[in-house]
Amino acid sequence: MKNSIYILSILIGLFAFAKAESQNNQERDTFEIQVDGLGCPFCAYGLEKKFKEFKGIKDVAIDIETGDFSFTYPAEKSLSMQAVIKQVEKAGYTPNLATITRANGDVETNASNHNEVASTSLQESTLWVNGKCGMCKARIEKAVSNLPGVASATWDVDSKQLTYSHDGSTTVNQVEQKVAQVGHDTKNTKASDQVYDQLPGCCHYKRVQ
């Protein structure tokens, strides 16, 4: 009888431990980040490797085609958006939209409020901007889209043409200055060597002298 009580106690203890462990496993935040420039497996595995520095990371998935990167992390560690963005940049890539779905259901995003531009007076302009890859595309489009008066911006990798719709309040010169600030040359404005040198490897386009 005494042995039976011991065995029962052990079983109840094990069951309680397993249940607690299971709950802990479920309490994980989910991170989804769209990363530009993951063109090759070396880049993708490199991103994964840098995130292994976050002890407790699980369920890592990277889609090289789309740049979608996701993982889960223990909720109790409250990993911040800022830390995630910083780690992506440390790996040498540019984070775009990032979303954290906390274990309690709360959702956080790094999406900025886009410019409110009156759609009635929009005009379209084009500009040649030097660049090389999908990561360049994300950087150029992000920089130009954030300019006041710009409603949208699209840059084509092959033609190197930037097409942006705007209300006329931002000049071409301001657009050129903005893309130069983030490392990209135009016909009239060159990025500084220092900024160019800091671009990720896959973004080092051939500069026109």
Added chain:
Amino acid sequence: MKLIYVLLSVVLLGCSQQPVETEWTYEKSISLDGINPIGLVSDDDQYILSDGDHNRVVKVDYTGEITQTIGEFERPMHLDYIKDKSTQRLFIPEYGKDSIAVIEGTNKSYLSITDSLDAPASISMFKDEIAIADFYNHRVLYFSNGTWQSLGSEGKKLGQFYYPTDVQIMKNHLYIADAYNDRAQVWTKNGEPVMEIGMNDNLKAATGIHVTATELFLTDFENDRILIYDRMGDLKQIIEKGIDKPTDVIQNDDELIIANYRKGELVFYKKTAIKRKQ
């Protein structure tokens, strides 16, 4: 008599059309079901592939069927394989583990390296020499005469690297795929950079390199091409047919084999003589 003239004409015509050079022509592609190959070495009539996406190294036959799963590894990369009468050793850089696994028969061990690696992408063995492409450290670690040397630093000049992904030791030089500088570099074994290759050929991510006695093959990952140079770095041929995100290339006798990473394929090219009229 007439027959003799005809035969003589045929012989003379044949002599005036001597094959003077060769080129690589597309032969076939084989599908590798569920494998995304990065590193490729041959083992008799089979191929050993590192399957980075699935954390494993496998051996496949000429149809692409897996005949052996050699083991599980953390993001295995460009391999090297030593096979002689006494030894069969497979060297596997584990990119995610910062180490080089050595498989000998059923035994697995790890190479002892005094310096720390950050994402080893390739290994090359030559007699008692070892070279490792150390991706995040932007350098090549080279072991000879019992000591390790660190070759190169981060940058774009000759002698600097930007994410090197492949390396091969030959008799007198080291050949390095300087991936995100979009070129290959040649170094002496004394640690002197002597040549850069592919600077004017619009490469985008030169991820794999293979060197033979007469040619140097460079994979152009983003542009879906293999660029073929002579040993002096002069471009001889560009091949594109069937090539899609290539990560590695090897020559096996008169056959060139290319690993297509994204589509999961091996692509075969054949050496063909070009006849030129004089």
